[in-house]
Amino acid sequence: MxxxxxxxxxxxxxxxxxxxxxxxxxxxxxxxxxxxxxxxxxxxxxxxxxxxxxxxxxxxxxxxxxxxxxxxxSTPESRARLAAERDRIDAQIAALTRTRDRLDAVIASSVHPSSGCSYVTATGA
Amino acid sequence: MxxxxxxxxxxxxxxxxxxxxxxxxxxxxxxxxxxxxxxxxxxxxxxxxxxxxxxxxxxxxxxxxxxxxxxxxSTPESRARLAAERDRIDAQIAALTRTRDRLDAVIASSVHPSSGCSYVTATGA
DNA sequence: CTAGGACCTGACGTTGACGTCAGAGGCAAG
DNA sequence: CTTGCCTCTGACGTCAACGTCAGGTCCTAG
The missing domain is CATH 1.10.1660.10 (Multidrug-efflux Transporter Regulator; Chain: A; Domain 2)
Known part of the structure; x- marks a missing residue:
C-alpha cells in the first residue's frame, strides 16, 4: 500500500x-x-x-x-536494554499509580461538603 | 530559604x-x-x-x-478536570502495563535458546 | 491528454521544559 | 573594603517528534 x-x-x-x-x-x-x-x-x-x-x-x-x-x-546488550526499559516502565507505572491515588484522594476530599468547596456551587441548587 | x-x-x-x-x-x-x-x-x-x-x-x-x-x-470545572486527568492517568497505566507485559514476553522469548538468539553468545560458555 | 489529488525531497517552524550565557547587583567573610 | 559565591533579569539555545510550506513529480479518472 x-x-x-x-x-x-x-x-x-x-x-x-x-x-x-x-x-x-x-x-x-x-x-x-x-x-x-x-x-x-x-x-x-x-x-x-x-x-x-x-x-x-x-x-x-x-x-x-x-x-x-x-x-x-538479541545480543547481551540488547537484552540488558530491554530489561532496563522494562524496569523503567515498571517504575513509571508505580509512580503513576501513586499519583492517581493522590488525585483520587483530592477528588474525594473536594467532594465533601465539609471541606468548604461546595458553597460556591450552592450544592448544585 | x-x-x-x-x-x-x-x-x-x-x-x-x-x-x-x-x-x-x-x-x-x-x-x-x-x-x-x-x-x-x-x-x-x-x-x-x-x-x-x-x-x-x-x-x-x-x-x-x-x-x-x-x-x-474546587469548582465544578476543576473537579471535572481532576477526574479527567485521573482517567487519563488510569488509561496511561493500563497502556504501560500492556507494553511492559509485551516487553516481558519479548525478553522471555529472547532468553529461550530455541529462538535462535543465544548461539551468538554460545550460551555463555 | 489534462485536471487534480497523492507523493517526493528539502528545509524551516513549533512546542514545552528547561539549559546556558551575559551583565549587574547582593551578601557574609576576612 | 575587597573577594567570591549567590542571586537577579532578559534573552537566546536545545531537543524530540513532528507540522507546514515550497516547488516539482506521479498517476488515474474522464
Missing part, C-alpha cells in the same frame, strides 16, 4: 511515517518512480512504534530494540 | 524553580533586595509539581489544579 493509506489505517500522519523511516524504525520498498510502498504488516509495525513512543522510549531506543522485538534476535 | 537551597533540597535546578514561578506554580516572597525566599513547605510543593509533570500534566494544567489540590478548593 502507499503511504497515505498506511497513514489512514494506522492513524498517524504521513509526515510521521516518513520520520519513522528516517529514524530507521520503518522500512519501505520503493516503486519504480520512487514512491514508498508498504506491506500489510506495516500497520502493525506502526502500532508497535506508537506503543513504544507512548511508553516513553525515544526513537533511538526504539531503533535499537525493534529488531530484537520482531526478529527475536 | 533561598533559591539555591531549595533547588538542592528538592533536586531540581534553580532555572526550573524560576520557571515554575513564571508558570504560576510556585510562589516566593521577596527579600528587600528582591531575592526570592521560600518557606520550608516549598520543597514538598516542588515535589508535587515534579510528580504531576511526571504524570504527563502540562504547566497550564498543573496551574489550574494546584489550588484545588492544596487548598481543597
Amino acid at each position: 502507499r503511504i497515505g493509506e498506511l497513514a489512514a489505517r494506522s492513524g498517524v500522519s504521513v509526515r510521521a511515517l516518513r520520520y519513522y523511516e528516517e529514524q530507521g524504525l520503518l522500512e519501505a520498498y520503493r516503486s519504480a518512480s520512487g514512491q514508498r510502498r508498504y506491506p500489510e504488516a506495516a500497520a502493525d509495525r506502526v502500532g508497535l512504534i506508537q506503543t513504544l513512543y507512548a511508553a516513553g522510549l525515544s526513537s533511538r531506543t526504539i531503533a535499537e530494540l525493534l529488531p530484537c522485538v520482531d526478529a527475536k534476535e | 533561598r533559591i539555591g537551597e531549595l533547588a538542592a533540597r528538592s533536586g531540581v535546578s534553580v532555572r526550573a524553580l524560576r520557571y515554575y514561578e513564571e508558570q504560576g506554580l510556585l510562589e516566593a516572597y521577596r527579600s528587600a533586595s528582591g531575592q526570592r525566599r521560600y518557606p520550608e513547605a516549598a520543597a514538598d510543593r516542588v515535589g508535587l509539581i515534579q510528580t504531576l509533570y511526571a504524570a504527563g500534566l502540562s504547566s497550564r494544567t498543573i496551574a489550574e489544579l494546584l489550588p484545588c489540590v492544596d487548598a481543597k478548593e
